[in-house]
Amino acid sequence: xxxxxxxxxxxxxxxxxxxxxxxxxxxxxxxxxxxxxxxxxxxxxxxxxxxxxxxxxxxxxxxxxxxxxxxxxxxxxxxxxxxxxxxxxxxxxxxxxxxxxxxx
Amino acid sequence: xxxxxxxxxxxxxxxxxxxxxxxxxxxxxxxxxxxxxxxxxxxxxxxxxxxxxxxxxxxxxxxxxxxxxxxxxxxxxxxxxxxxxxxxxxxxxxxxxxxxxxxx
Numbered sequence: 001x002x003x004x005x006x007x008x009x010x011x012x013x014x015x016x017x018x019x020x021x022x023x024x025x026x027x028x029x030x031x032x033x034x035x036x037x038x039x040x041x042x043x044x045x046x047x048x049x050x051x052x053x054x055x056x057x058x059x060x061x062x063x064x065x066x067x068x069x070x071x072x073x074x075x076x077x078x079x080x081x082x083x084x085x086x087x088x089x090x091x092x093x094x095x096x097x098x099x100x101x102x103x104x
Numbered sequence: 105x106x107x108x109x110x111x112x113x114x115x116x117x118x119x120x121x122x123x124x125x126x127x128x129x130x131x132x133x134x135x136x137x138x139x140x141x142x143x144x145x146x147x148x149x150x151x152x153x154x155x156x157x158x159x160x161x162x163x164x165x166x167x168x169x170x171x172x173x174x175x176x177x178x179x180x181x182x183x184x185x186x187x188x189x190x191x192x193x194x195x196x197x198x199x200x201x202x203x204x205x206x207x208x
Binding site for chain 1: 106107108111113116149150154156157158159160161162163171173174175176178208
């Protein structure tokens with residue numbers, strides 16, 4: 001068993017080389033939103049859910065990206081509805097969100 | 105199988121509330137060092153090793169902390185020798201470094 005049941009990392013990297021970066025796509029705002037929601041539902045802390053920001057996750061071309069460990073499931077997202085679905089389906093019910101899932 | 109064989113996250117968070125933060129302990133420098141070493145050894149990329157920075161990982165009192173997923177192994181570190189041991193032992197040989205390992 002891992003320290004957190006689900007550890008979610010939002011790439012909030014801002015590239016300066018002209019390539020698309022997750023930061024441009026509202027990643028920080030969506031991370032703050034998910035953190036707030038997880039707290040409100042009492043999911044955070046050891047044995048629960050941790051929501052962290054991260055630097056480059058190396059998958060810029062598919063961004064914005066988020067990865068959930070230890071299962072290693074990658075998602076993209078557009079808006080708060082997508083984030084809510086990841087929360088309700090994956091983090092709460094353990095069911096991956098196929099429509100947002102990235103390969104690998 | 106996860107997209108990366110090992111995904112390493114260094115907490116580089118700087119707290120502004122007076123509590124110890126990983127950022128004060130050379131976390132960014134150590135992350136850059138490990139990234140450079142992993143690149144030099146040809147370990148990076150899909151199927152290999154990814155070294156990312158991260159915001160708060162929620163274990164400030166044990167910092168500086170680093171977590172390796174998908175296995176969910178947590179370490180602390182002091183210097184480049186510790187980082188090299190994590191690289192050689194854990195990332196290359198798959199053997200956890202007991203003397204640096206954190207509980208959970």
